[in-house]
Amino acid sequence: xxxxxxxxxxxxxxxxxxxxxxxxxxxxxxxxxxxxxxxxxxxxxxxxxxxxxxxxxxxxxxxxxxxxxxxxxxxxxxxxxxxxxxxxxxxxxxxxxxxxxxxxxxxxxxxxxxxxxxxxxxxxxxxxxxxxxxxxxxxxxxxxxxxxxxxxxxxxxxxxxxxxxxxxxxxxxxxxxxxxxxxxxxxxxxxxxxxxxxxxxxxxxxxxxxxxxxxxxxxxxxxxxxxxxxxxxxxxxxxxxxxxxxxxxxxxxxxxxxxxxxxxxxxxxxxxxxxxxxxxxxxxxxxxxxxxxxxxxxxxxxxxxxxxxxxxxxxxxxxxxxxxxxxxxxxxxxxxxxxxxxxxxxxxxxxxxxxxxxxxxxxxxxxxxxxxxxxxxxxxxxxxxxxxxxxxxxxxxxxxxxxxxxxxxxxxxxxxxxx
Numbered sequence: 001x002x003x004x005x006x007x008x009x010x011x012x013x014x015x016x017x018x019x020x021x022x023x024x025x026x027x028x029x030x031x032x033x034x035x036x037x038x039x040x041x042x043x044x045x046x047x048x049x050x051x052x053x054x055x056x057x058x059x060x061x062x063x064x065x066x067x068x069x070x071x072x073x074x075x076x077x078x079x080x081x082x083x084x085x086x087x088x089x090x091x092x093x094x095x096x097x098x099x100x101x102x103x104x105x106x107x108x109x110x111x112x113x114x115x116x117x118x119x120x121x122x123x124x125x126x127x128x129x130x131x132x133x134x135x136x137x138x139x140x141x142x143x144x145x146x147x148x149x150x151x152x153x154x155x156x157x158x159x160x161x162x163x164x165x166x167x168x169x170x171x172x173x174x175x176x177x178x179x180x181x182x183x184x185x186x187x188x189x190x191x192x193x194x195x196x197x198x199x200x201x202x203x204x205x206x207x208x209x210x211x212x213x214x215x216x217x218x219x220x221x222x223x224x225x226x227x228x229x230x231x232x233x234x235x236x237x238x239x240x241x242x243x244x245x246x247x248x249x250x251x252x253x254x255x256x257x258x259x260x261x262x263x264x265x266x267x268x269x270x271x272x273x274x275x276x277x278x279x280x281x282x283x284x285x286x287x288x289x290x291x292x293x294x295x296x297x298x299x300x301x302x303x304x305x306x307x308x309x310x311x312x313x314x315x316x317x318x319x320x321x322x323x324x325x326x327x328x329x330x331x332x333x334x335x336x337x338x339x340x341x342x343x344x345x346x347x348x349x350x351x352x353x354x355x356x357x358x359x360x361x362x363x364x365x366x367x368x369x370x371x372x373x374x375x376x377x378x379x380x381x382x383x384x385x386x387x388x389x390x391x392x393x394x395x396x397x398x399x400x401x402x403x404x405x406x407x408x409x410x411x412x413x414x415x416x417x418x419x
Contacts, residue, residue, distance in 0.1 A: 002160035002343040004228050005218075008250035009167040012206025013215050015146025017236035017249035020058035022153040023047060025234025025251050035152040036145055038102035043141055050237050053246040057235035062142040091119050091130065094144060103148070104155055111151045118143075118191070118213050125186040143210050150214045157253060161342055163226050164219035166196040170206030188212045196222045202242045211249075220342060227345075228254035256343065265347045268296065269320045271327065273336040274303055276311035283312070286333040293329050294322030317346070349375060356405035360391040363402040367410075377406055 007013065023029060033045060044063040049056055089097075098111045116130075123130045154162075169184040169192070176185060183205045184192065191212040231254045238247040256267075287298045297317040305311040314334065318326055323341060330339055349368035356363055356379075364380040379402035381395075388395040 002256045003158055003231075004161045004163060004226055004254060004256050005154075005157065005159045006225055006228075006252040007162070007164035007215050007219065008225070008252065009165050009207070009215065011201065011238070011245065011247050011249065012168050012170060012208075013211030013249050014208040014238060015143060015150070015210035015214065016060045016062075017238050018211060018214050018251075019146055019149045019153070020047065020060040020236030021234040021249050021251040022150065022157075022236070023060070023234065024058045024236065025157075025232045025253055027153045027156060031156065032149055032152060035102055036149060038100075039097045039144070039148060040100070041097065041141065041144060043145060045145065050241075052237050052241055052248050053244055055235055055246040055248055057237035057246075057248045059237040059239070060146075062145045064141050089144070091115055097144070098148065101148070103152060107151050107155050110154075111148050114147050114151070114213055114217055117217065118147075118187075118209060121187045121190045121209070121213075125190060146210050147214065154218065159253070161220055161256070162218040163221050163223065164195075164215050165224070166198050166222065167192065167212070167215065168200050168206050169197050170201065170204050171199045172203035172205070174205040184212075185209065191216055195219075201245050204240065206238075225252065227257045228252070229257055230254040256345070265345060267320060267343060268317055268346050269323050269341050269343055271316040271318065271323065271330070271339055271341040272313060273330060273334070273339040274305060274311050274313050275335050276305045276309045278312065278335040280312075282333070283314070286314075286329070289329050289333055290316055290326060293325045294318055295326060354406060354409065356402055356409060358387065358398060358401045358405055360387040360393065360398070363387065363398070363405075365402055365406045367406070374410070377403065379403060379406070 007018075023032065029047065036043070036045065042064070046061040046063060048059050048061075050059045051057075094115050095112050098108050098115075101108065103111060119130050169188070172183050173180050174183050174185050175181075183199075183203075184197075184207055185205065187209045188205075188207055191209060192207070195212075195216050197207075230252060233253075234251045235248045236251070238249075240247055283300060290298045295316050295318045297315075299315050301313040301315065303311050303313045314330070314336075316326055316330070320343065327339055327341075330336055349370055351366060351368045354365045354367060356365055361383075363383040366378050366380065367374050368376040379399050381399070384395050384398040384402060387393070388398050391398075
């Protein structure tokens with residue numbers, strides 16, 4: 001069974017809130033400390049229990065030791081930690097620290113990608129190149145700890161899927177190094193592109209760039225709490241305490257369960273990969289081999305890839321047991337060098353094949369329904385085409401005659417049942 005994590009962002013999200021909630025949900029503090037210590041960054045991590053509007057939560061503070069202090073103070077956000085003066089590091093420096101840390105190889109790649117995405121958002125907002133961007137959020141000590149800590153935690157929990165609610169971004173204005181900006185801050189809003197957001201509660205910033213980065217990078221979908229068997233719940237507190245509104249992020253961790261016990265509900269795996277260097281003629285044979293290896297469905301989507309290159313997204317839906325064989329086909333038959341997959345649930349109608357007689361031959365008709373009610377009827381196109389080619393009739397005429405034959409048969413069967 002797949003493990004799922006749900007980010008309940010009813011009061012926004014920030015790096016300290018995420019780390020606090022993960023610790024509250026069961027992440028061992030000592031293990032986190034050991035992982036962060038491998039960065040070689042002088043810091044002190046403090047976790048305290050606080051109450052926010054009646055909810056007990058973990059509040060995380062990252063304190064800089066003397067060696068880490070610099071002359072320039074950190075620009076704080078509504079959820080930010082009151083850490084005092086922090087030094088800023090470049091992306092290259094951060095990548096070097098992560099590369100020599102004790103994170104897993106996949107965790108190192110993920111953490112470095114997150115910092116680059118954060119830097120790219122800041123660079124785009126200020127109209128500069130990536131190496132020219134002022135790394136206020138990227139290079140600050142607490143951002144390094146929050147982001148690397150979150151990456152380590154996701155690996156530790158063994159999460160297969162992440163779902164998030166709509167993010168409450170707050171309202172009003174926020175003061176940052178460049179001046180006073182509307183909420184959400186420009187970099188935050190850029191990181192939330194394509195993510196459902198709303199504004200409610202106190203007039204203050206509720207989502208910081210670091211919070212937006214982690215949630216939007218890990219969440220595969222957004223919506224209500226998914227069907228799951230809950231294993232643990234964690235609450236991470238923001239710095240401010242709002243009367244009547246709990247300033248916390250809630251994280252729920254559990255195991256996926258079927259959405260309902262309705263007939264036709266089953267678990268499947270979705271496998272995807274993108275390619276911009278494959279001869280389009282090869283997709284047809286690749287699809288045939290994927291179906292032969294157990295795929296339930298295979299489809300292609302036109303996408304735009306890096307550097308503006310047009311590409312193709314290949315998606316495969318299949319039983320979980322067929323994943324290994326299908327990945328082998330993808331690596332052998334396409335030019336992809338990596339695939340991703342996730343477990344999900346699908347619900348299908350009950351199906352029945354019925355053969356009807358039309359002028360020129362027989363046509364198979366697929367009837368699909370639920371609870372004895374037929375909801376969809378479709379003649380098999382290949383059968384209609386075969387008869388059309390043999391008789392010289394238009395395919396649409398054969399198709400329509402097959403539908404009439406099925407309805408006549410079904411009506412007669414119902415009348416017989418009534419009598």
